[in-house]
Amino acid sequence: MPEIFQAVCFLPDTPGSRPCRVALESGGMLIEAAQGPNVRWPYPAIACEPGGDEFDWVFVACPDAKPGIARLALRNPEAIASLAARVGGPAHDVLAGFEQRRQRHARRGQRGLVAGLVAAAVLVAAGWLFLTRLAPDLVAGTIPPASERLIGQAAAAQLLAGEQTIDAGPAADAVRAIATRLVAAIEANPGYEFDVRLVKSDLVNAAALPGGTLVVYSGLLAEAGSADEVAGVLAHEICHVLHRDSLRQLIGRVGSGALLALVLGGGDLAALAAQAGELDRLAYGRDQERAADRGGVALLARAGLPPHALPAFFERLQARDAGRLPEFLSTHPDTAARIAELRELATATPVPAPRPLAIDWEAVRGSLD
Numbered sequence: 001m002p003e004i005f006q007a008v009c010f011l012p013d014t015p016g017s018r019p020c021r022v023a024l025e026s027g028g029m030l031i032e033a034a035q036g037p038n039v040r041w042p043y044p045a046i047a048c049e050p051g052g053d054e055f056d057w058v059f060v061a062c063p064d065a066k067p068g069i070a071r072l073a074l075r076n077p078e079a080i081a082s083l084a085a086r087v088g089g090p091a092h093d094v095l096a097g098f099e100q101r102r103q104r105h106a107r108r109g110q111r112g113l114v115a116g117l118v119a120a121a122v123l124v125a126a127g128w129l130f131l132t133r134l135a136p137d138l139v140a141g142t143i144p145p146a147s148e149r150l151i152g153q154a155a156a157a158q159l160l161a162g163e164q165t166i167d168a169g170p171a172a173d174a175v176r177a178i179a180t181r182l183v184a185a186i187e188a189n190p191g192y193e194f195d196v197r198l199v200k201s202d203l204v205n206a207a208a209l210p211g212g213t214l215v216v217y218s219g220l221l222a223e224a225g226s227a228d229e230v231a232g233v234l235a236h237e238i239c240h241v242l243h244r245d246s247l248r249q250l251i252g253r254v255g256s257g258a259l260l261a262l263v264l265g266g267g268d269l270a271a272l273a274a275q276a277g278e279l280d281r282l283a284y285g286r287d288q289e290r291a292a293d294r295g296g297v298a299l300l301a302r303a304g305l306p307p308h309a310l311p312a313f314f315e316r317l318q319a320r321d322a323g324r325l326p327e328f329l330s331t332h333p334d335t336a337a338r339i340a341e342l343r344e345l346a347t348a349t350p351v352p353a354p355r356p357l358a359i360d361w362e363a364v365r366g367s368l369d
């Protein structure tokens with residue numbers, strides 16, 4: 001097993017990552033960064049956390065060390081095993097579990113693996129850029145959801161620029177109440193903080209931005225027959241956030257060239273945010289839509305709301321204007337089959353504790369005129 005290996009490290013207050021040489025010495029690791037400082041981290045003071053969308057990175061930091069190198073990103077299994085043999089406690093468990101985590105996620109197939117590598121690179125770069133430049137106090141937090149959140153906030157600012165938002169009144173209260181009910185029912189939230197913005201618009205649409213910002217267009221409320229139907233759409237969108245679909249779309253849009261620039265430190269946050277601003281017009285893949293549908297039905301049931309509301313709304317939209325379907329219907333060539341599948345699923349999904357929403361839907365619709 002190697003005593004010396006190459007890795008990637010991040011310096012505080014310096015954009016981008018850089019290569020470094022790591023030597024595992026007795027008592028600690030010596031890190032020599034290209035055009036940067038040499039630092040020594042004692043093994044007992046090392047902290048590790050799994051990273052990357054497919055758990056194929058380990059991030060190593062030494063909170064007690066003198067500043068010089070903020071963190072190290074490892075993905076060489078031999079190097080990780082060597083380090084695991086030298087550290088104890090929770091850091092050891094993270095390192096020792098690397099291979100198992102990686103294999104479990106690699107089995108999802110080549111496509112997922114490639115997306116994961118790209119996502120890992122973006123998260124390493126974006127997380128670092130955002131956290132060090134904009135919110136240094138968040139460094140201690142859970143980096144992937146936190147950096148996604150910041151990307152999402154930049155995207156929301158871009159998306160809402162020039163739009164008139166509805167911030168008070170029956171419609172704003174209703175979407176907030178619906179979102180609050182659904183978010184409270186999420187089974188395993190890895191740290192996303194959801195918020196919902198209502199835009200005054202004739203568009204019948206809703207969008208999920210990375211990190212948990214949900215954007216609802218008031219045309220969707222005007223079209224929905226009940227608060228439950230809006231809850232169905234929001235449950236679907238919340239699942240896109242939890243499945244990181246919009247983040248993946250952003251990665252696809254930023255492209256490998258821009259991505260490489262970002263990883264190497266020349267990336268442009270404004271360009272990233274501009275790409276993110278188009279997230280309301282994204283088309284997800286069919287598998288992503290199906291997963292968001294299924295997750296949405298389960299989330300409705302856990303929230304005490306009728307799962308049939310989701311296919312009911314889809315059906316209403318399909319009947320209304322088949323030629324101009326919003327994102328949540330457009331990527332399914334066979335919308336009728338999708339609705340039938342959802343109806344079957346909704347019938348098979350019990351609602352253990354029904355709790356109807358206390359929303360006067362006619363008042364909400366009336367407030368939009």
Ligand SMILES: [Zn+2]
Pocket residue numbers: 236240284289292327328
């Ligand atoms: Zn969708």
